[in-house]
Amino acid sequence: MAEVWLVEFLKGTGKVLLNPVFYLVFLAAAFYGVQRVKRERQHFSVRAENAYFELRQLVPLGLLIGIGLSVITITAGLVVPMEMVVFTAAITMLLMLTPKVRWLAPAYTLSLGLLVAYFAIEQQWPLPAFLTSSGVTQSIYPAAAVLIALMVIAEGMLISRNGKKGTSPRLMKSRRGQQIGMHEVKRLWLLPVFLLIPGEALTLTSDWWPVFSIGGNAYSLILVPFAVGYQQQIQGSLPKKAIEAYGKRVIVFGILLLLLSSAVYLYPIAALGIAGLAIIGREFLNYRQRVTEKNAAFFFSKRNQGLMVIGIVPDSPADKMELQVGEVVTKVNGFKVNDEKGFYDSLQKNAAHCKLEVLDVSNEIRFVQRALYVTDHHELGILFIKDEMKRGEKAG
Template sequence: MEQLWLTEILKSIGRFFLHPVFYYAIILALVAGAARVKRERNDFHIRIYSSFLELRDLFPAGLLAGLVLSAVSVAVGVAVPLTVLAAVAALTIVFSLAGNFRFLSPAFTIGIPILAFSAVKWLPAGVQEKIGSPSFGMLAGISVMTGLLLIAEGFLMLTSGAKNIPPKLRKSRRGLTVGAFSAKRLWLVPVVCFLPSGPISLPFSWWPVMGWGGHTFSLVLVPFLLGFQHQIQSTLPAPAVKRIGTQVIWAGVLTAAIGAAGIWLPYLPVSAAGFAVLARGWISIRHRIRENNASYYFTQQNDGIIVLSVIPGSKADKMGLVTGEIISKCNGQAVRNMDEFYRALQINPAYCKLEVIDTNGEVRFAQGALYEGEHYELGILTVENKMNLETDEAL
């Protein structure tokens, strides 16, 4: 028995590396990184983050989330038919090709197939047999998995979604140049599931908790590709991402609860999938409405120069400057634009002392030694009028 389990575990790992989504996710991360660097160079004439940033973020956090979800999946006994896995993989690729990662939420990539396969049950029995419509017990397990993956999406947003968010420049409704952030992430989350047929028999009389009507199964390690994408322009990026992440977690909790109740009420798994699609869609729409109705955060300031972003490893980064702070004085001189900032730097070419208004409205000082020519490479990205955009957006 132990040898059979070991064989199935090794096979599941092999199936993981044969899954097209695994390789597609790597390619997608590389393409997304190249596109981001191109936009950064177009906006700021400099690369802010490495083109491998998206690829580096793809695995570590997702692997940890997958480990937790796999433990739950094994304990509950979530069975997923091959037809559903194929539909999820196909939708993942199609939605990502649309160019918007917000559709890579499990609410859409898994919730929509659940709705589609539940609709198959209204078709003639012969058609159902050919398509392979899953039982209500299976749909209950899959809908619970949808909720758990939504919770994972929310936690990933809270823990790593607000890190290294690249800035961008865009036009306001009045035609002025303003700063914004494109919060965009991809995570590959490998989860152990069960195929409803195979060489392994049921290990316990009470298992699976969410019965799927089968007596044998095989293991499969499924790479679920999770993603989100939201533009932030009315506030600092970290609070906005955390707010959305919290809302996604609650949507996942409710989805999992409704799906679990499907053990007793057969039509609740479909309701859970429908709720997930509507809830995740409403979270995105509500965020967009909020952003469109609010005033822009990163615009030219009367009391100084607002920091849109800081290049990692730069002098500004070492001085402790962060996004959203306002540089009000440089070497004792009040500064309101980049020309005044450059002139103030020349007062003491070997040393830079900045008076900064932090994101809480409190004044602090940031200072550091400069070397010859380094004041042109402090690493501060800011927002200027379009007439100065060609030369003043990167310091």
């Protein structure tokens, strides 16, 4: 029996190569990385993370969470219609063409996939045989609702654990025309999950599809690469704190959906209501976050005393001195600083050594110091709020 399952897992894993979403997420992540680097160079004349950062975040955590979800879906016997998988992939590819990566959240893609799949099945749309499932009844839809809830929880975990890494600083003008800073995260994750699909129709088209029986019914096991998109702008607090809080709210929302989805087994058609609720609730969380940030006071703004750190270049002297985003540099080599010119003039007082007095995010003073070398970044790798952006650059 173990050998049979191993063979089916291997065959099911091969299905990921047939899904165009698997390839498009890599292209999209690479595009977001290049786009971010270009903007950072426009605003700060230097980039923070390199253009491959988004690609490096694409798989590791999503793969780990996907393994956990796969265990849950298979153990619980969650069987979803093939039509839902197909339409979710199609909707994902369409939404990738938009500038809003947040629309790739599972609450949108999976919910819309379920709604379209329901009408396709009920109206008997003339779909190719290899894109459909046989013997689909309303009893299969509660499992789809549970899957949506689980994916929303997974999204919240990705946001909380990974979204806070490598947030991108940017500059903009306030309503009063002052230069202020903010942070943006624009992230895409690949979340591969094994799903059970009604398999009898699939066996008619090709022997490639893995098929086995559970409880006397035939199912196919396939690995589906889901894309999970996330985008957030933070101007009123530290990025890590705001993103962690947002991720927790998404997790709580997913748990609520999961509780409601469990009750849907009594009324299978109510799964469509869960899909609608997922879309509305997720959009409400986005709206609430945007309104909160819009009304919040600017955290990254110029100070009367000192310079606020809005970004740190990885592996730079500032990074090695463990300077943090949100801290304020008040003195350089014993001299008080209030602007960038004063900072670099004071830095040149001792070209071989740098000692900084820093006000941390807890409003406590600490001192950091380090020897400077010829190969070090000439600006220590600290990104400050510029007095003015270069002419012709856009802040938005």
